[in-house]
Amino acid sequence: MMKDCLQFLIEPAKKLKIRLKESRKRVKLDKKEPLVESQLFIMELARELNRICQRSNVLGHIWTSEDIWPASVCRDFIVEWAAVLEKKVQSKIIPSDYQYEKPEKKDWKGHLLCMLESGGEYDMGPYKRVIMDWTRDIKSRPQPTVWPGEPVLMMLDDLEFQWKRGRLPNLLPAMELVILAVMNADSPIKEDVTKQWLVKKQRNQRVDAARYIPHSVWNWICDAAEDVTLDSESAHPDLLISGDEKRVRCGLERRDVQRSQQRFDGWWCAVGQEGYVSGRHYWEVDVGERDWRLGVAKASAMRQGFRSLNTDTGYLTLRLERGTDLKALTVPTTPLQQSLVPRKVGVYLDYEQGQLSFYDVEKRSHLFTYNEKFTEELYPVFGTVEVVKDLVIRPADVRQPCLCPGPCLWT
Known part of the structure; x- marks a missing residue:
């Protein structure tokens, strides 16, 4: 009888140990998976913005690889913000010499296979150039650092805290908030960045959009x-x-x-x-x-x-x-x-x-x-x-x- 009771306790423990081992194996495999170019670009952009935005270190989690977004999210982010920075719709961004080389004299099957193999990185060159030109322009100025303001810093702290708690899938909202803060500092007409962020997030109905509302924004809504x-x-x-x-x-x-x-x-x-x-x-x-x-x-x-x-x-x-x-x-x-x-x-x-x-x-x-x-x-x-x-x-x-x-x- 005692043996049966002990067996009853041991078996679930064995299964749990096996599941934990399998989980650790999956994590190791995921870490070994090479990052695509859009993911690396986001990491580099986070590093640059981290240098520009004074007293904000939240983006350090991105460029140190603690928070890596899925490749598709990175590509969508790049295209969306390139369009914002150019103040034009995505379709008007004209491919330039920075575009990735396209295969010549290939049938449509070969062309499609080439795009699939590149994981969607095939036509991201022009969008990346728009964003990097913007960051270079800011850094080249006499005073490149930007003071984001106390409400923005509080909101960034809040987003970081919620990300660590697992309520945010990634730090994409923090990245967007920093970009808005930098753009606002460069604008002759200053606006409340937290309100701008709210309007932008409400217009966004993507399935993977962050649903969490930071304290300062929620407070403004309740006002x-x-x-x-x-x-x-x-x-x-x-x-x-x-x-x-x-x-x-x-x-x-x-x-x-x-x-x-x-x-x-x-x-x-x-x-x-x-x-x-x-x-x-x-x-x-x-x-x-x-x-x-x-x-x-x-x-x-x-x-x-x-x-x-x-x-x-x-x-x-x-x-x-x-x-x-x-x-x-x-x-x-x-x-x-x-x-x-x-x-x-x-x-x-x-x-x-x-x-x-x-x-x-x-x-x-x-x-x-x-x-x-x-x-x-x-x-x-x-x-x-x-x-x-x-x-x-x-x-x-x-x-x-x-x-x-x-x-x-x-x-």
């Missing part, structure tokens, strides 16, 4: 918080709205209400009392676990019937169905990962920037952003079919407590 109340005159007859007009759920019986063009009679929704035609606005909502809808509705959007509430009909919304199906109601719809399903949702509207963003308040992470040029009044919209749990609009002065160790970066 736009305001009290939102439900408009009972717009609410579907099946919805029950609390006396303070902050809570809503489905009732078991339909209310006797006056019909109007402003009232939803199909989908179980209501809008906020106040519409927005300018400025920044932020509100938070405790959502149900099974079904909800949040976002904004344009003033011209139809509220009657069961037409899809998507971008074609004047709605910019995020929708959860059956507790797991989270999606942005674009056309066609944009499915989001099940792991992203939040319990508290932050909605941030920047009218002038043409952006509506959704955040997981508890994780302080980005969920999705709509990018559009707004030309009419926008109303917060809320929808639910839950009969037990209320959809609750949180007060403007409620904020998640900061959990960061050491000196708090929240305040």
